[in-house]
Amino acid sequence: MEEITVSAKTLDDAITEALIQLGVTSDRLDYDVIEKGSAGFLGFGMKQAVIKARRKPEVKVEPEIKEEPKKEEEKESIDAAAVKAVDKPAKEPKKDFKKENKKETKKEPKKEFKKDQKKENRKETKKEIEKEKPEIKEVELAKVEDATIKACEEFLYSVMKTMDMEVEIVSKIDEEGALSIEMNGKNMGILIGKRGQTLDALQYLTNRVANKMQDGYVRVKLDTEDYRRRRKETLENLAKNIAHKVKKTRRPVSLEPMNPYERRIIHSALQGDKSVTTHSEGEEPYRRVVVTLVRR
Structure with missing residues (x-):
């Protein structure tokens, strides 16, 4: 039985990665938790989640085919027909009965x-x-001013300083005209959170900062460790x-x-x-x- 060891920022991420590597769905995955992982406190003492995963043995569940009762019924009908054939001459209107069945089946608009x-x-x-x-309102994005970019970066740096994290921030304007901010550093899993919830919340706050700095609508996209694409x-x-x-x-x-x-x-x-x-x-x-x- 194939068994793999997977580590990730969180237990959910480790399970998802195991599903992809083994090519199975969640109901076919069997795993043991080696290390639950922890985010630590203010970036210190962070541990990755580690699991040992394997495919569950495939159990073939075949639908119940009730053929035996049918065969018994057929045998009974055959025996009854045989008795009738002995007692009475075969004068039953079989052809008319088949035509009626055919007409009934044709009427069903399946x-x-x-x-x-x-x-x-x-x-x-x-x-x-x-x-x-x-x-998202279909409005034209405003041109992002330098002062807006600076304000967003200062806001993120202040949040990272409060969390006692050293982060390098790279800002650029993407092809849609939105402000794309990439954060690089150690222990970025803390900023991502469970299924990206922490990163989404931080992105929302940064959008609020950007739109207070200038007229028009500014859209901010926040990412780290290429999480959005992955x-x-x-x-x-x-x-x-x-x-x-x-x-x-x-x-x-x-x-x-x-x-x-x-x-x-x-x-x-x-x-x-x-x-x-x-x-x-x-x-x-x-x-x-x-x-x-x-x-x-």
Whole structure:
């Protein structure tokens, strides 16, 4: 049995990395926690989470096929027919009975129902993607002034100083005209937090600072250790693994709770897969994506 050792900033990140390396979904993963990991205090004493992971042995669950009772019924019907054939001459109108059965089966509009169902599933998936989009006003971004950049950097430096962390900050204007700020240093996992919650909160505060400095709307994107790109790739790979699981088992799979941005990544990653459909269930902050097989 293949067993790997995975370490990451948090236990959740270690489990996600193990899922990707082993190419399995969460219900097929078996792991032992070697080290839970800790964020330490003010950057000191941080420990990475360490797990030993392996695939669970695949259990083939075959659907119950009730063929034996049918065979017994067929035998009984055959025996009864044999008795009737001996007692009475074969004058039963068999041809008329078959025609009536054929007429009844032709009346069932199964194909039209399936086509309508597929269209409805596709429409629901598109609606879910639209729902998960963050509410960002379609306004033209203002040109970021030097004073705004300086104010954002000073704010972040002051926060890092309070946390007793030494961080190098690199700011630039990206292709969309937004202020992109990259933070580099040691123990950046503290700034990321569980599923990026700390980084999102710090980004929100930096946006508030930027928009108080000048007229017009300024958008700030905060990142460290390339977390945004890595998280997106992790979710896209997870979506593909879940879709494969759903196709194999023909059963829906519910993912862990995610924020709207991450749920939208899952919806978009599977939008082109015609074999599955996605929708969200539950209330914030426990709303989650459910992947379901498209019946044909």
